[in-house]
Amino acid sequence: MTGRGRGAAARRRRAARLKSVAIGGGLLLLLLVVFWSVVWPYVTAAVVLGGLAAAGRWWWRTDRLVRGRDRQWRQEEAVKAGHRTLAEVDAMTGTEFEELVAGLCRRDGCTEVRRVGGANDNGADVVGRLPDGRSVVIQCKRYAPTSAIASRELRDLLGARVHFGADLAVFVTTTRFSRPSEEFALHHHILAVHRDHLGLWNNGASLLSLIEVNGRGQGDARHRARWKQAYGK
Template sequence: MAGGRGTEGLGASELVLVGGALVVAVALVYRVSGWPYALAALVVGVLGGAAWFAVRTDRRVRAADHEWRAEDAVAAGRRTLDELDAMTGTQFEEHVADLCRRDGCTEVRRVGGAGDNGADVRGRMPDGRTMVVQCKRYAPKAAIPARDLRELRGAQVHFGADVAILVTTSRFTRQSTAFAVDNGIIAIHRDFLGLWNNGTRLPVLAALNGAGQGDRRHRERWKRTYDDR
């Protein structure tokens, strides 16, 4: 994991502003009441300024910590597609679960295995909707048939989930893509999976559902690339 990032303190202009305000305040108190009150005002001002500085610094540190942790989570999720191809089915399911958590999904757990009723990962989307995820670690040159989408639709009904997602290391046929779009199933194919690994958020991919697999030439290049795998 990458190291935490520091944060800068107050800028020079901010320090000048705070110091100037304190001097003016003390001068006014001295003009009206004399040294004892001016000294008291100075002490109160210093303590107040120190407290304000501490709160401001703490907020900046927390903001910077949140930022680098988010970036670190993206970096940790980055894996080449070849690495995903080499995973076992269980490892791939765990990886997909981790990507969901990274993007703000909650109550995420891997449930794949014997008797999973068509669900490999379950949880909630960042907006609170329940989700069921099916993971298909197929060979890159393979294609997801429509029947796999129909099975996932059945799992969605079985679990009463608001959202169904199918994630694969391969691609979808035209029929399966159409079924996914018509039934509101989020279809994450190999191209989208590469984007997801590299930091694109799940809600963004969901908005692009049904796209991204390219034209006929793209599919031909895909086939040539993976023919020997």
Template structure:
């Protein structure tokens, strides 16, 4: 058995030696060809080296630019997070209470006062209460739904009842999705500020809550609403 094993080792060693001889022979022949035809080869060799250097330098600059841009995006994102901003994708991933706290934070950034989250099983249709910067009392309903699910009219009617119950001056419905047509009409006809997904993005990016009242009932991302907004406000 030991003899057979020794034979296998010797055969493997011979194969390695053969490969080394072949490699050495090929290398030697290559060197001979380079020396014999150096006057013809050297311009191509130099050109290849120059092109390789240019390509390598270009790749390095591209990688450096990507690194710097990526760092800049991360810095901007971190600063936005520190300022309370979130992307809509991050907002979509929030729980209901987290979304209510997020809305409270946006209100406080606008200068609203006495803002507090009151959502719960006995909230009487109000998730957030407080006062606008001008002193008017407000009641807010928050709904974190997927963008494909629309807010129906009954939920907006419940907010109107909450406004009456709390004797609030302003009722605001904030959602991560859009309103159905009847729900949007009911909101605008009854003085409810309907902050849908598009307006939430504006609010999150620095527009004030009060300024959204000027575009209440517009937007929602489709051609019909954009046309109506243009006809009304331009």
């Protein structure tokens, strides 16, 4: 068969298929018209179910897209936070340190996070909600590593917890807590994030995971000896 003959045969087959589809569609439409009083509930149900299925698929695709973008953003923020060494944190201003802490909270899934630090901060620098819905108030102190956090600063945080009606109070610092301040934090259920735990948090540990090690791990024995010599504690 020549090329022209094969082309003509193909056109005839396409025409036959279109004719069959048209006849089938016409018969279906005729049956719907004739038996409409019987089949209309089924047709309506099929249309509604089809619409619901289409809406559900659109919602699922949109939700997956939004979640994907949110996950990508959190991963990027986590990378940025993890690239900051403690030496770089030591060089930050107080405001930059507060922004770092707020960013780490967001990375961990906290919501409604905002920085409130300033002249009239009522003892708080960052507030928000934990992933489990509890409210949190955070005090941030970027001190030299040779300094120590005194108990009076934790008392200010207790006042902030009452003022903001927070469920959890967190004190984050670039240094250590004195023994009395550490005991004060544990007694009043304050999460005391000292320099070592800040390093863990900055490198990927979640804020909530630090609750399990609250009051532990404040440097090596050499640091403790220097600390005791300098402060007599």
